[in-house]
Structure formats: C-alpha cells, structure tokens
Amino acid sequence: MPRTDLMQLFSTRTRPLNVCAPMVRYSKLPFRELVRRYNTDIVYTPMILANVFSASNFARDCEFSTNRQDDPVVIQFAASNGVDLANAAELAAPFVSGIDINCGCPQKWAIHEKLGSHLMSDPETVRDMIRMTKARVNVPCSIKIRIHKDLRETEEFVKRALSVGVDFITVHGRTKKMKSTEPVSLEGMKFVxxxxxxxxxxxxxxxxxxxxNRIVAATGVDGTMSARGILENPALYAGYEITPWECIEDYVDLALSYGTNAFIFHHHLMYMFERxxxxxxxxxxNSLSSVPSIVDYLEENYGLDISKKRGERAIRASVL
Known part of the structure; x- marks a missing residue:
C-alpha cells in the first residue's frame, strides 16, 4: 500500500517535525501507534540487524510488524557493509517510508561488530551503504550519526554521504565517547x-x-527526535510535562490488543509512571511479573477500565 512521502513531508512542513527515535526493544508497533496519537509525525522501528533480517523469515516476523496505521514509519538497520544493508532494505521497502542506517549506537558489542558508532570512523563504508541501498529501493535513505570531537571530520563524513544522495540526516549531538548525562552540543548539531x-x-x-523548541531555535534543524524523553512521556510532543493517565490507558489497550510480552509491557509502564x-x-x-497482575494492579489502584476504553474507541471509529 502507498506510504507517506517523507521528503514531501519535510518540504511542506509548517513547523518543526516531531520524531520518535529508534529504541532497541521499545519502539515496537503498539508504542509507535501510541505516540502518533500525541502529535508525533515520524516514528522509527527499533534498530534491527540487517544481516539477520535478510537471512531469516523468523527474524523478520519477530523484529518488524506493521499495519495501515503505522505510517510514516522508518525502519532502522545496523549493518557493517552495503550488501547486507541493501538486501534487508529491499525486503522492507514496500512496507516503510524510509530506510535508516545506524551510525550512532555506542554499545561495545556493536562497535566490536563494526556497527553503529564504529561507522563514524569509516565514512567510505557508509557511502557505499547509501549508494548500494538507493540503487535497490525507491524510498528515502537516511543516516543517524554522532558528531566527532573535531567537527571537520563530521563535515567530511556528511559530505561523503551527500555525494551519493543521502536523503536526510539525524544528528545525535554527542560524540561516541560522551555519556548520556553530558549535555548535547548545540554547536555540533547546528554545524551539521x-x-x-x-x-x-x-x-x-x-x-x-x-x-x-530550544534546540530548533539554536540549531535551525528541521525537527527533533526524542528517545529517553518520549519513552518516559509518550505525550511529550503534545505538550504534556508528564505522562497523562489517558496516554497510559491508551498504551495498555494497544499493548493488550497486539499481544505485547510481559517484559516490554511492564517496562514501558515503569517508564511512564517514573515521575x-x-x-x-x-x-x-516493579515487582509485578505478569500481564494479568499488572492489569489487576492498575484496575484496583488507578481505575483502569479497558472495556470502557475500547467502547469509546469503537464509537470514535464509527463516527470517522
């Protein structure tokens, strides 16, 4: 089915775009549908290993599910070479609005496998990945990068990506060695x-x-992407300071409808209730260990009523 044209979305936007980041385990289909209800324009899948995705139908079924409402969605792949990435991208392209290359994951296992932020020191491989992928698919290809300590290296990295037609760029405003507790470099993001x-x-x-709004004003970027913030508060882009109860109800309804496993279900709610x-x-x-026990707790202590929630949703759908 036709998917949203991301480049048209960028060119016709009347405000900065709001984007939900790729998050390992957490940005699955129910969460993607949730944040769209709260003013999020583009949503990413979790980071997926390209070689595993292209080699295994079982892996594809486990790692990526979608539906008509899941739009626009960008699938993010981690790869160490252009062949693996292009193979995976070709399989995913009919079901997504964009393909993204992870050049920013700082975890040691990823660097050891020459994935993620390892690629920030290998711009030629990233250049080949973009070139090979764009030759095989007809959806935009983007990169998610970090900055270098020396911004001249970042400029060279970006220029090589531009030379082979990268369609858009997401820049995480930290180097691969910076901790998440250190403030991002507004100067670095503005430079990109x-x-x-x-x-x-x-x-x-x-x-x-x-x-x-502060980051957009300081850097002139076309939009912002949130990971930890939107995990804690999926209604962030709708202007809420903390997660509203309605959003939590929406998540429980979606998670139960899609059959989310207990670990992810529990952890999403732990994040949402954090504050x-x-x-x-x-x-x-936090000691609860099953979906029924979590639902029972929310019914007894917060008045959760999923039947009522689903009835309201059915009424809204009938009106539309």
Whole structure:
C-alpha cells in the first residue's frame, strides 16, 4: 500500500517535525501507534540487524510488524557493509517510508561488530551503504550519526554521504565517547545543519516541548527526535510535562490488543509512571511479573477500565 512521502513531508512542513527515535526493544508497533496519537509525525522501528533480517523469515516476523496505521514509519538497520544493508532494505521497502542506517549506537558489542558508532570512523563504508541501498529501493535513505570531537571530520563524513544522495540526516549531538548525562552540543548539531543540503533532525536531550523548541531555535534543524524523553512521556510532543493517565490507558489497550510480552509491557509502564509514583508504590509495581497482575494492579489502584476504553474507541471509529 502507498506510504507517506517523507521528503514531501519535510518540504511542506509548517513547523518543526516531531520524531520518535529508534529504541532497541521499545519502539515496537503498539508504542509507535501510541505516540502518533500525541502529535508525533515520524516514528522509527527499533534498530534491527540487517544481516539477520535478510537471512531469516523468523527474524523478520519477530523484529518488524506493521499495519495501515503505522505510517510514516522508518525502519532502522545496523549493518557493517552495503550488501547486507541493501538486501534487508529491499525486503522492507514496500512496507516503510524510509530506510535508516545506524551510525550512532555506542554499545561495545556493536562497535566490536563494526556497527553503529564504529561507522563514524569509516565514512567510505557508509557511502557505499547509501549508494548500494538507493540503487535497490525507491524510498528515502537516511543516516543517524554522532558528531566527532573535531567537527571537520563530521563535515567530511556528511559530505561523503551527500555525494551519493543521502536523503536526510539525524544528528545525535554527542560524540561516541560522551555519556548520556553530558549535555548535547548545540554547536555540533547546528554545524551539521549548516553543511548539509538535505533536511536534518536533531537528537538528544529532548524531554519536553520546551527542549525541542530550544534546540530548533539554536540549531535551525528541521525537527527533533526524542528517545529517553518520549519513552518516559509518550505525550511529550503534545505538550504534556508528564505522562497523562489517558496516554497510559491508551498504551495498555494497544499493548493488550497486539499481544505485547510481559517484559516490554511492564517496562514501558515503569517508564511512564517514573515521575508520578511514590517510591513505595514503585517498588510494589516493579515487582509485578505478569500481564494479568499488572492489569489487576492498575484496575484496583488507578481505575483502569479497558472495556470502557475500547467502547469509546469503537464509537470514535464509527463516527470517522
């Protein structure tokens, strides 16, 4: 089925775009549908290993599911070479609005496998990945990068990607060695925007709409991408300071409807309740280990009523 044209979305936007980042385990289909209800324009899948995705039908079924409402969605692949990436991209392209190359994951296992932020020191491989992928698919191809300590290296990296037609860039405003507790470099993100001839998204330290607006004002980027912030508050881009109860209800409804496993279901809710539960209540909630026990707890302590929620959703659908 036709998917949203991302490049048209960039060119016709009337405000900075709001984007949900790729998050290992967490940006699955129910969460993607949730954040779209709260003013998120583009949503990414979790990072997926390209070689495994292209080699195994079982892996494809486990790692990526979608539907008509899951649009626009960008699938993010981690790869160490152009062949693996292009093979995976060709399989995914009919079902997504874009293909993204992970050049930013700082985890040691990824660097050891020459994935993620390892690629920030190998711009030629990234150049080949973009070139080979664009030759095989007809959807935009983007990269998610970090900055270098020496921004001249970042400029060279970006220019090589531009030379083979990268369609847009997301820049995480930290080097691969910086901790997440260190503030992002607004100067670095602004620099990437200035040297790019394609749209640029800024990632890092987006926890509120105030943060997003401040970053856009300081850097001139075309939008912001949130990971930790939107995980804690999926209604972030709708202007909420903390996760509203309605959003939590929506997530429970979606997660149960799609059959989310207990680990992910529990952890999403732990993040959403992080700033509203007392320490004692959090200890009790965090000890729950099954979906039924979590639902029972929310019914008894928060008045969760999924039947009512689904009835309201059915009424809205009938009106539309």
């Amino acid at each position: 925007k200035e040297v790019s001839t394609v749209p640029v998204l800024a990632n890092g330290d987006v926890f509120t709409m105030e943060d997003a 509203t539960m007392s320490n004692a209540e959090r200890r009790t909630f």
